[in-house]
Amino acid sequence: MTKIYLAGPDVFLPDAIEIGRRKAAICARHGLIGLYPLDNAVDLAAAHASLAIFKGNEAMMDAADAIIANLTPFRGPSADAGTVYELGYMAGRGKLCLAYSNDPAVYVERVKRNYDVTKSATGHLIDRDGLTVEDFGLPDNLMMIHTLDLHGARLVTPRQRPQDIWHDLTSFEACVALAADRATGKSD
Amino acid sequence: MTKIYLAGPDVFLPDAIEIGRRKAAICARHGLIGLYPLDNAVDLAAAHASLAIFKGNEAMMDAADAIIANLTPFRGPSADAGTVYELGYMAGRGKLCLAYSNDPAVYVERVKRNYDVTKSATGHLIDRDGLTVEDFGLPDNLMMIHTLDLHGARLVTPRQRPQDIWHDLTSFEACVALAADRATGKSD
Structure with missing residues (x-):
């Protein structure tokens, strides 16, 4: 069964764990396994906590067949740097690259x-x-946008910015549907 | 001879071509070949100019043995998104990952x-x-910082922010020296 790495600044939300569960449940409904980063499963007070998060996330990416990245702008005009790094990493590994932004500007x-x-x-x-x-x-730097065009599918954006930019999962679910189509060979 | 992909928002500077020449000259002094992105060699008015830049940069990264990324903050607290994408891509390809930031905060x-x-x-x-x-x-998102620790060398920063944050190449040259050391097996 296809495993999808769920990248995004979602891990920084107050309800980060809950949104991870919602994303994984959407993946399951489409016959996919969603892998949500470990940031919230690590003891943040421990020595080397950030290194433990890095190693966990890298191992999770290596185990995944695809990435769905949340490229909604984060503290500035561009996407979250950690998410962008992960998109690049997965492209470099030759994995399927999908992404959405809840800000279509x-x-x-x-x-x-x-x-x-x-x-x-x-x-x-x-x-x-x-x-x-x-x-x-x-919508953002050409390297991210065109890697999607060439190594996955066009960036998914809503027609209008949703009211709750951090919790609306409509465009996320459209990415999951794309991933499910690829997994079952319905399109390429 | 080791080829280094020279990533950074340097391509957005008014004197982008000149700074690319300076960086390549520093690489040459250390016995390395610096590959500077194509953004400035493409006809920006042409159709599909951005796609041409993407394809050129991806081919250049594939031809390179290592990356030196300029992670100086760009329009916000984090590094330039295009540069971060490229760092991730090179890490995914298993290449040597080096970087500097002229802002040590x-x-x-x-x-x-x-x-x-x-x-x-x-x-x-x-x-x-x-x-x-x-x-x-x-200094920035843990994914970028720790990929350097594990797949290259620690982020190089100056003790103090240099006066000209976009043109000071002291920390860049320290990265080139690290790359030259790796290339000749003086250290690992």
Whole structure:
């Protein structure tokens, strides 16, 4: 049975364990096994707690056939760094890469929420430090978006940002359905 | 000769091409070949420009033996998402993973620059949305920091943030020296 690594900043939510259970239950309904990261099963007061979490998560990724990454923006215009690392790791391992973002806004719009964006003398968008703002009409950095296109399926986004961006699992479930289709060979 | 993929938000700098040349020259002085991403060699007005950049960068990573990632915080408390993706990809491919950050501050301090951080009822640090703020005394998300510890070498940081955080290459050169040592078997 196909195992799916469930990556996302969900582990930082106050109800992190409960949302992990909900995600695993959705996977089970689609005939898949959801593997939820160990951040919450480790004694955070123990010495080397962060290393224990890393090793547990890496072993879980190695055991999984696919990743479903929650790329909803986290403390800035881009996805959570830990989740992005894990997406890259799974792509590097040749695993099926699926992801969703509960914020459908394109990257330029996300940056504008927190930073001034202007045009450079050569006509491209820059932030106040003069660094280019990627303007390809994609929701996040091109490396993440196109790895999904080539090594999985297009980023799943809702038409509109849901009311509860951290608990709405509609787009997550769409990813699970995609993974289930791949697992049973209904599409490729 | 060892090939090093030079990942970082450097590609977004106004003088992106020049800093790529400087990084490649430092690699050459240490007997290594630096491969700098293609973002600036692609016609940005062309259709599918972002996909062309992705494919070029992925092929370059596949050709490289190691990565040196610039994990200096980028539009928020964490590193640039594209760079983090690439670090994960190279770790997944089993390549040597090295990185530096020109900002030595720990993650909690970085978050506090832009967000209110308080204590939850259970005593751990949370942001205004109630999401946990990682508090392991590490500079960034534990997945990135510990992949370096286990698949390369500890994150290189300066004692103090350099005046020009985007152009100071002291910590970058320390990573190149580490890569050169590994390449010639002087250490492991």
